[in-house]
Amino acid sequence: MTLQHDGFSPYVIAQAVAQGLLVRVRRVWVALPGADRELVSAARDGVVLSCITQARRLGLWVLREPEYHVAVSPHGRGGTPDGIVVHWADAVVPRHPDALVDPVENVLALVAACQPHEAAMTIWESALRQGLVERAALMRLPLPRRARRILERAVPFAGSGLETLFSIRLRWLRVRILPQIWILGHRVDFLIGERLVVQIDGGHHVGSQRTSDIAHDAALMAAGYHVIRLSYEQIIDDWPTVQDMIARAVAAGLHLAA
Known part of the structure; x- marks a missing residue:
């Protein structure tokens, strides 16, 4: 048209x-x-790309996307093709009749309703960190209850979804865990207590970056810090071992100043 x-x-x-x-x-x-094949499919089916599918397209930190997620388009009641999750919830921000993708605010609201808490939080914090949304603007919207609860807890400081997961999963520990702290001229992912540093490696920790990381680890340890370095696979695939490692380090007092 x-x-x-x-x-x-x-x-x-x-x-x-x-x-x-x-x-x-x-x-x-x-x-x-x-x-774009995804946009063509959305136009064909009379839907808009939303939830974790549009979050992924926006470059947000999506842990898994086993199925396409769409919302009903305002310019026609879309069908329900096999293998696609269709969201029928009202839009927080009105969609343009020609839209094929949801506004980020609608994406986040559907993520909050659809995804487990950890997965939803990684996407919300990614959106805040990248500046795609502002907390104050979100607070003024008629967000559903679950989305508002996530907004109250989400922070823009985590460097990646891995760091969001780490923070969420260790809240029970009841020790101070500070993200993205500068120590000895470099940023560390987490400082637990006064002396326990946790670094989480993503895919970019190779080559010269890896060399720099090793040098900084050595400087931290020489200055009296204890350093634990974790990988993507450890956080995602072997969390019980990671949790046990951190808990034992805290029990041994490695987070305390000498």
Whole structure:
């Protein structure tokens, strides 16, 4: 419909489709050849990309996305294709009739309702950290109860979703855990108590970055800090071992100043 509003007649559009310049997606939808497949699918099904699918497209920290998640489009009641999760909840922010992707505020609201708490928190904190949303603006919206509870706890300081998971999973420990603290000229991921440093390695910790990390670890230990370095696989696939390691370090007083 946008093309017609811009002055292109149905005949001209049909000719462009016949010549292969456009592809007919749906009765009032056309696309360029090679257009984004996810957007084309959304237009075909009459839905908008949302929840963890749109969170992933926005570059937010999504742990897993086993299925596409969409919301019902305002320009038609979409179907429910196999393998796709369709959200029918009211939008927090009104969607434009031609929208194929949800505004980030709607994405976060659906994430809060759909995902387990840890997974939802990683996405919310990622959005805050990247500046895609502001806490004050979110507070003014009519967020559902679960989304508002997540907003009350979410902070923009975690360097990645791994750090969000680490913080959430160790809240029971009842010791001070500070994220993203500068020590000896470098930022550390976590400082537990006064002396226990935890560093979490992502995919970028290779080459010169890895060399710098090792040098900083040595400087920290020389200054009396205890350093524990963890990998993605340890956080995601072997959390009980990580938790036990941190708990034993605290029990041994490694987090206390000498």
